[in-house]
Amino acid sequence: MTPRTTTSKLRKCLSVIAAAGLVGSATTVAAVADPPEDTPGRGSKDRVLQRSLDALVSEDKFPAAFAWVRKDGRTSSFVSGSARLGGQVPVPHDGYVRAGSNTKTFTAVVVLQLVAEGRVALDEPIETHLPGVVRGEGIDGRKITVRQLLQHTSGLPNYTEHIGLEDFARIQHKFFHPHDLLTAALAHPAEFAPGAKWKYSNTNYLLAGMLIEKVTERPVQEQITERVIRKAGLRHTSWPQPGDRTVPEPHARGYALSSQENGKVVDATRMDPSWGGAAGQLISTPSDLAKFARRLLDGKLLAPGQLAEMRKTVDAPIMPGWRYGLGVLRIPLSCGGAYWGHGGDIDGYETRGGATDDGRSVGLAVTALPGTFSDAEKSAKAVMAATDTAFCN
Numbered sequence: 001m002t003p004r005t006t007t008s009k010l011r012k013c014l015s016v017i018a019a020a021g022l023v024g025s026a027t028t029v030a031a032v033a034d035p036p037e038d039t040p041g042r043g044s045k046d047r048v049l050q051r052s053l054d055a056l057v058s059e060d061k062f063p064a065a066f067a068w069v070r071k072d073g074r075t076s077s078f079v080s081g082s083a084r085l086g087g088q089v090p091v092p093h094d095g096y097v098r099a100g101s102n103t104k105t106f107t108a109v110v111v112l113q114l115v116a117e118g119r120v121a122l123d124e125p126i127e128t129h130l131p132g133v134v135r136g137e138g139i140d141g142r143k144i145t146v147r148q149l150l151q152h153t154s155g156l157p158n159y160t161e162h163i164g165l166e167d168f169a170r171i172q173h174k175f176f177h178p179h180d181l182l183t184a185a186l187a188h189p190a191e192f193a194p195g196a197k198w199k200y201s202n203t204n205y206l207l208a209g210m211l212i213e214k215v216t217e218r219p220v221q222e223q224i225t226e227r228v229i230r231k232a233g234l235r236h237t238s239w240p241q242p243g244d245r246t247v248p249e250p251h252a253r254g255y256a257l258s259s260q261e262n263g264k265v266v267d268a269t270r271m272d273p274s275w276g277g278a279a280g281q282l283i284s285t286p287s288d289l290a291k292f293a294r295r296l297l298d299g300k301l302l303a304p305g306q307l308a309e310m311r312k313t314v315d316a317p318i319m320p321g322w323r324y325g326l327g328v329l330r331i332p333l334s335c336g337g338a339y340w341g342h343g344g345d346i347d348g349y350e351t352r353g354g355a356t357d358d359g360r361s362v363g364l365a366v367t368a369l370p371g372t373f374s375d376a377e378k379s380a381k382a383v384m385a386a387t388d389t390a391f392c393n
Contacts, residue, residue: 048393050078052386057081060382061373062366064091064252067353068286069390070294071360077287081367083252085265092250096236097365098273099284099351100344102292104205106228107220107278108150108327109296110212112306113227115146119215122147122309122326126207129214133182134207138190146211148194149204150326151314155192158201159185163275168268168347169258173245176275181206198314198324202279205327209278220278232295237284245270247283254348255368265372268348280346286353286363293341293355296328311340319384329354335392345369352387362390 049067056065057080064081079091114120126134126149127141134141139156148154162184164171185203192199209220216223221239229237238248247254247269256268273281284292299307313323313330321332325340331354332338339362341354350369353362364387370380 045393046076046078049076049386049389050080052389053078053080056366056379056382056386059374060370060379062368062379063255063373064367065365065386066091066093066095066252066286067362067364067386067390068094068290069360069362070290071391081252083367085253085255091252094236094285094287094363095365096248096251096283096285097349097351097367098247098254098344098346099237099282099289100276100280100346100349101202102284102289102342102344102351103224103276103278103280103282105292105296105327105342106224106282107205107208107212108310109228109301110220110223111146111150111208112302112310112326114212114215115309116303116306120146120211122150126211129211130207133210134186136186136189138193139186144194146208147309147326149208149211151198151324152200152204152316153195153198153314154201154204155190155194155196155199156201156203156207157185157188157191159203159206160275162188165275165347167259168256169266171275172268172271172347174275175242175272176277178206178210178277181275181277182210198316200316200318205279206277212278221281224278224282228292228301232292232301234284234288234292237282237288237292239282240273242274243272245272252367255372256347257372265368271347273346276346280344284351286351286365288363289341289351290353290355290361290363293339293353294359294361297340297355297357333391334388339391350383352383353390356391360391362387364390 053065056062063085064083066079069076077093079093081091083089083091115122123145125142126144144154159181212220212223253267253269255265258264258266310326310328313325316322316324323330328340329342330338330340339354339356343352351365353364355361366383370376
């Protein structure tokens with residue numbers, strides 16, 4: 001999920017394992033699959049992005065990297081690497097991935113739609129809809145607003161730091177109920193007073209999902225599907241049903257580290273994503289994620305007033321210049337301006353991209369989290385640099 005939701009202990013573990021050379025690498029197989037029919041011939045700018053993806057494979061050791069780009073009225077698809085470790089298996093263009101925290105933007109859209117309908121108010125306390133639910137040491141739902149949940153300024157502890165995600169083998173096939181996740185979070189004290197500062201917490205979106213269910217009296221996955229996925233015309237985005245541990249075909253396999261197996265790389269494609277919930281459970285493709293961001297910015301999903309609220313940002317000290325709105329990041333570009341998107345990290349896949357106000361849209365994915373095969377910080381920055389290249393070249 002985004003930002004990386006593991007503990008600092010795991011971060012150090014990933015870096016040590018990568019530095020020690022205890023993980024394998026992938027062989028580059030650039031553009032090995034047949035491109036979509038609307039992909040034109042490769043130009044010089046396309047070659048720049050292709051080289052950037054190739055470097056993610058050859059230098060940062062991601063098994064596969066792929067991107068979908070639309071700008072100047074033109075759509076292009078790029079792939080590099082292998083869809084499976086241990087061989088040269090063609091990477092499918094625009095293959096399915098676990099979308100991780102991109103889910104948060106979908107959840108925020110539904111909440112803002114409910115605001116437009118007069119059923120929720122951004123600056124009312126979450127207590128209004130979930131009475132007595134949000135309580136703990138320094139935690140009081142009467143003092144935390146809906147806006148603070150969507151903007152990560154609530155001060156709530158992050159449940160993903162307390163459910164054992166650092167041990168992937170133990171949670172890979174474990175089902176989590178949302179109330180158990182909330183209990184895990186609320187067993188820990190508040191990080192800070194509501195509104196005092198910004199800090200990413202998946203618990204905020206766990207509660208946003210509960211809010212949606214309470215107000216609509218329907219499952220959050222149904223509301224996201226009907227109100228966002230179908231409305232945006234996303235044909236390759238879905239919420240896995242309970243018990244579904246698969247990724248649809250075609251896909252490149254995703255990989256993760258298993259602390260139970262002394263840092264061995266394991267196939268993470270098949271897993272139970274229930275711990276992600278409204279904060280990170282969706283499956284999608286790079287093109288669908290880019291199209292979603294495009295249609296969001298174009299006003300196809302939210303009324304002007306709610307879209308304006310979504311775009312009101314606060315400083316998000318993840319990387320220089322990053323700012324966080326309501327379920328969406330504003331990320332500066334090296335070529336000027338910025339793009340709006342979210343990104344997602346979940347074991348096996350990392351996704352980045354979004355859309356600009358001038359019509360560009362990008363979806364990019366790699367098939368492991370930074371730190372799985374090489375230095376975590378370096379490889380994370382490399383993915384961001386490739387995303388910037390996709391927008392700017």
